[in-house]
Amino acid sequence: MYETIIIGGGPAAVAAGVYAARKKIKTALFASQIGGQSVVSDGIENWIGEPLISGPDLAIKLKKHLEAQSENIDLHIGKTVDKVNKKEDGTFEVVVGEEKFDTKTVIVCSGGRHRRLGVPGEEKFEGRGVAFCATCDAAFFKDKDVAVVGGGNSGLEAVVDLMPYANKIYLIARKPEGGLRGDPVTQEQVLNSDQVEVIYEANASEIIGEQMVTGLKYKKVNGDDEKEIAVNGVFVEIGSVPNSEIVSEFVDTDDWNNIIVDCSDQSTSCPGVFAAGDVTNTIYRQNNIAVGDAIKALLTAHEYLKKNK
């Protein structure tokens, strides 16, 4: 029986892991990978203590820090948790493939993943013109016409990432003119570029092609007629969804499936389950915040374990 099992491999999980090891709590950590979402970033400029660090370098540092504590924590890197079951005695069973691990508490730091459009062609052409990370894949679209779907911050940043490479960039936004949601500096960069054409009040409806993407169909929000643009790439940038399914049968989530936490101590609706980072209903999705919240979650779990020996 573990005292705690930490699920995740981003900054939140690593922080919880380091603190658990230092508290000598009997802990296991399961992570599909180490580094978290910003591992794809070229340059992170707000990781406190490092004026500039790449996503891959941050991941290496996080892994090193965790491994430095590995005497006091069982690390299962490359292992994905399928499900957590709540048992009648108030403890939990963590299911990883064919294996099951018992624990008194669970710290959910499973973060988020890309939201998908759910339109025909999206799945078929993934990796063949459909992409979810402009930072990673922009260079593959040199001199090509591309579309970015999403008028929020990530959509606008994707456009900026594509500018040095792509020829023409269409930005498909649901909001009317003036309603882009990104930060003002990025908006200015996008709207002042001759490379960019914003198609407002539009929803992507189909991604088409033969072997590779050749076009994107979209419908105007207030009209039925479907239009088509010729593009070789479609970047889907419509935000993220939380990886909360593993506990959502017995832990309360909000309308967007974020785990609801008490932000004073990261406790959830289920005693013994704590959560931190992008999987929660935090307003701010940032590396440093994920770390701080995860430390809070671990310290609360520690108190819980003391009270429920």
Ligand SMILES: Cc1cc2nc3c(=O)[nH]c(=O)nc-3n(C[C@H](O)[C@H](O)[C@H](O)COP(=O)(O)OP(=O)(O)OC[C@H]3O[C@@H](n4cnc5c(N)ncnc54)[C@H](O)[C@@H]3O)c2cc1C
């Ligand atoms: C492109 C990009 C750039 C960003 N740049 C910045 C930046 O510059 N500065 C900043 O502060 N923030 C940045 N962010 C936001 C930041 O990355 C997130 O807020 C942060 O990663 C959240 O950390 P987390 O640990 O909660 O979750 P995540 O980073 O999402 O990590 C979750 C981890 O858990 C693993 N996992 C998920 N489910 C399971 C499971 N069932 N079993 C085992 N493991 C699982 C995943 O593989 C992943 O490793 C960026 C985000 C993106 C997408």
